[in-house]
Amino acid sequence: MPQRYLIDPAQAQDLYLPLMAELVSVKALTPQETLYEIALPGGRDLGHRPGQFVKVSLFGVGEAPFSVSSSPTKRGSFELGIRTVGMLTEVMQRMGPGEKVGIRGPFGNGFDTGALRGKDLLIIAGGIGLVPLRSLINFVIDNRDDFGRLIICYGNRSDAELLFAEERAAWERDPSIEYHVTVDRGSSQWRGRTGVITTLLPGLKLDVDRTAACICGPPVMFRYVLLALRAKGMPEKGIFLSLERRMKCGVGKC
Numbered sequence: 001m002p003q004r005y006l007i008d009p010a011q012a013q014d015l016y017l018p019l020m021a022e023l024v025s026v027k028a029l030t031p032q033e034t035l036y037e038i039a040l041p042g043g044r045d046l047g048h049r050p051g052q053f054v055k056v057s058l059f060g061v062g063e064a065p066f067s068v069s070s071s072p073t074k075r076g077s078f079e080l081g082i083r084t085v086g087m088l089t090e091v092m093q094r095m096g097p098g099e100k101v102g103i104r105g106p107f108g109n110g111f112d113t114g115a116l117r118g119k120d121l122l123i124i125a126g127g128i129g130l131v132p133l134r135s136l137i138n139f140v141i142d143n144r145d146d147f148g149r150l151i152i153c154y155g156n157r158s159d160a161e162l163l164f165a166e167e168r169a170a171w172e173r174d175p176s177i178e179y180h181v182t183v184d185r186g187s188s189q190w191r192g193r194t195g196v197i198t199t200l201l202p203g204l205k206l207d208v209d210r211t212a213a214c215i216c217g218p219p220v221m222f223r224y225v226l227l228a229l230r231a232k233g234m235p236e237k238g239i240f241l242s243l244e245r246r247m248k249c250g251v252g253k254c
Contacts, residue, residue, distance in 0.1 A: 018057050018102030024077050025097055029163050032083050033128065034093055035069065039077040040103065046078045049110025050136035051214075051242055056080070057102035062088045067132035067242075068106065071139040081131035081163065111136050111214060111240060119212045120148035122204070124225055126155050126197050126217020130163050132242050133216050137171075144176060151178040151204065155197030155217075159183050159190040197221060201228040208233045216242035 024037040040046065046054070048068050057063035064086070070079035084093045092101070113136075121140060125133045140147050152171060156162050162183070171179040180200045182193040193199070197217070213229055215222065222241060229239060 015104065018055070018063075018104050020100050021103045023095055023097050023099050023101065026095065029081065030161055032085075032161075033163060034082055034084065036080045036082060036092070037070075037077050038080065038101065038103065043076045045072075045075055046103075046106055048072055048078070048106035048135075050113060050139050051110035051132050051216075052106035052108045053132070054080070054103050054105035054107065056088070056092075057104070058088060058091055059102070061091050063102070063104075064088050065107070067135075069131045069134045071135050071142055073139060073142040081128070081134070083128055113139060116212050116214075117146045118148065118210075120207060120210055121150050122206065122211055122213040123150070123152045124197065124201075124213060124215045124217070125153070126221040126225075127157065127161070128163070129216035129218070129221075129242070130154055131216075133214060134164060134167070136214060141174075141177075148210065149178065150176065151180075151206075153180045153197060153200045153204075155182045155184070155200070157184045159186050159192070196224070198224045198228045201225070201232070204232070206232060206234070208235065208238065211238060213239045214242075215240065 019040055021038045021040050024039050027035045029035050046068065050071065051067070053065045053067045055063050055065050066080045066082050068078055069081040082089055082092065084090055123133050123137055137150070137152065140150055154168070162168070162181070168179070168181070171177045182195050182197060182200055183190060184194070184196060186192065186194050211234065213234060215225055226239065
């Protein structure tokens with residue numbers, strides 16, 4: 001049986017050697033989440049698929065995996081949306097443009113955008129699960145004629161924790177995007193919908209045979225989202241999950 005690789009074998013010699021990349025910009029999304037724009041040496045592209053991740057390292061601090069948040073159509077740099085939890089991310093939050101980080105990857109399968117072309121896309125993002133799905137969303141927006149409907153369902157615990165405010169406002173204005181958002185509990189300023197993310201799904205009218213559902217969020221969300229989609233008649237082959245907590249080596253060796 002031929003060996004199956006998740007990455008190009010020609011790149012295998014780079015698996016364990018980080019590239020020293022430069023922080024281009026650091027932008028707070030919320031008090032806990034930060035968006036880092038990173039450039040590889042020589043301005044080379046990361047060459048990732050939407051949904052893939054990289055390993056970020058700081059000498060003397062450690063290394064951790066983070067999902068790529070920008071589309072492959074973004075050239076010369078890429079973006080990571082990172083929640084500050086633990087020593088590595090705490091140090092990163094204090095860093096600024098011009099400082100260096102180690103980058104390995106990209107790793108993982110990612111979403112097969114070729115197989116998704118021509119389909120209606122239902123994006124279901126819970127909490128920080130919007131970070132990897134933003135890569136897919138922006139890829140679809142940049143190749144809009146290649147896809148059918150783009151339906152985005154986003155939920156978070158509170159309105160203060162909602163990510164990418166400017167982009168979400170643009171999705172709301174875009175007539176080619178069907179954008180729905182809810183929070184578990186809203187503040188006194190919140191004027192949107194309140195409830196868990198599955199409350200957004202029953203009202204959607206879907207052509208289930210031509211729809212692909214791409215999902216990322218906290219593990220507790222998956223079961224209920226899958227039940228809601230199956231209740232709408234979605235076939236299993238049309239449902240794709242980003243299972244970040246099941247990641248091991250990321251390249252198919254384990």
